[in-house]
Amino acid sequence: MSSASGPTAGFTPTGTIASTTDRRRVVFATVVGTTVEWYDFFIYATAVGLVFGQLFFAPLGANSAIVAFATVGVSFLFRPLGAFLAGHFGDKYGRKVVLMWTLILMGAATALIGVLPTYEAIGVAAPILLVLLRIIQGISAGGEWGGAVLMAVEHAPKQRRGAFGASPQIGVPLGLLLASGVMALMAMIAPGDAFLVWGWRVPFLLSVVLILVGYYVRRRVEESPVFAELAERKEKARMPIITLFRKHLLLVFIAALVFAGNNAVGYMTTGGYIQGYSTNPEGPLALERGPVLWAVAGSAVTWLLSTLAAGFISDRIGRRTTYIIGWILQLAGVFLLFPLVNTGSIWLLFLGLAILTIGLGFTYGPQAALYSELFPASIRFSGVSISYAIGAILGGAFAPTIATALVQATGSTLSVTWYLAGMTVVGLIATLLLRDRSGIPLGPDHEAEQSVSPIYGLSKA
Incomplete structure (x- = not known):
């Protein structure tokens, strides 16, 4: 890490002095990436x-929508593979690589989807x-989150981990905002049949440019100070995943349920369900594609703001209390969502999504x-990645299909x-089973303290 002195300097979890510039670079890189x-x-x-559904699964008729949404869930089944690989290599070779x-x-994978022929062109090979x-996207997503989270949190001063940890979290609503906005723009540029022919492909091909930007930004970030100290001491775990499951299996499961409660609800928009339900020409609403996409993009802004706010708030009142508030807000949003969506008004659809995303932000912002x-510390990458991946399967994987x-x-x-x-209540119960460990030292000097179980009723993990 770069050294600094004076009021702009601060201490990393390992005690190394880090400049404000270093930390800002980390936050910026995690948000962009x-x-x-x-x-x-x-x-x-x-x-x-x-x-x-229409382009790749048309022969299935009325079941095309269900099967198409199932392909969203299939990727989640491979997230644990990505989490296992990323956790293993991340705990052995570093977060950055x-x-x-x-x-x-x-x-x-995204760019290749943008040039993929449809069922009409190449038959059953297209959906395969x-x-x-x-699946490749799922493997990548399974490994991405844990690394981004640890780069942010392990660089943060202990009193600001919630705020720093919110930086990779806001990448989700920002990604949704960007995806919905670009799709909405293409629906305007290429309306009707043109959107089916080529308009939908442009957002996938734009990924090439975005990846180059993300790669450049991430190259400039230094390795996590916690991992750097582990590497210097040669204290990296040889088989981190085996250690994780042997000593912390119950903790992984409970942590996964916390995320599942958020993820199932969040995938009403990020999984495309609300978009498909409200624009289905044979459905009860049959709304125009463009306005619905703009409404989803608008709700991504409220999600971003609530996620960011929750990270800061969790530094003041603790992760557990922030989560409990979030579950209550999320439950209220769940019961308001469809009564507002089913009015057929774009503005009320947006209002329903906006209210829902406030709770989603409070149950996602403090998660990192x-x-x-x-x-x-020695198995942290494996722990956070695998818990997140399992939670995604239990929560959002097949939420749109269900x-x-x-x-x-x-x-x-x-x-x-x-x-x-029901999924929201599951998340609340899982949260209540965990002690608040806000501010616990993260460095390798405190492995014994970190290994004490945070689960109520257990003294050892």
């Missing part, structure tokens, strides 16, 4: 809700190739700091509301 990654990931989900590779993998590329403070199936089976969105409410 995660925004690019999630733009790529969400562009796919948005396209599923709008065109992929993993982040460079996840960015490249995600960008390559689409799923394979989505919460997860980082749960696991010991919602679509529930509406088809019951004829009402009320069933979806109760499903989302």
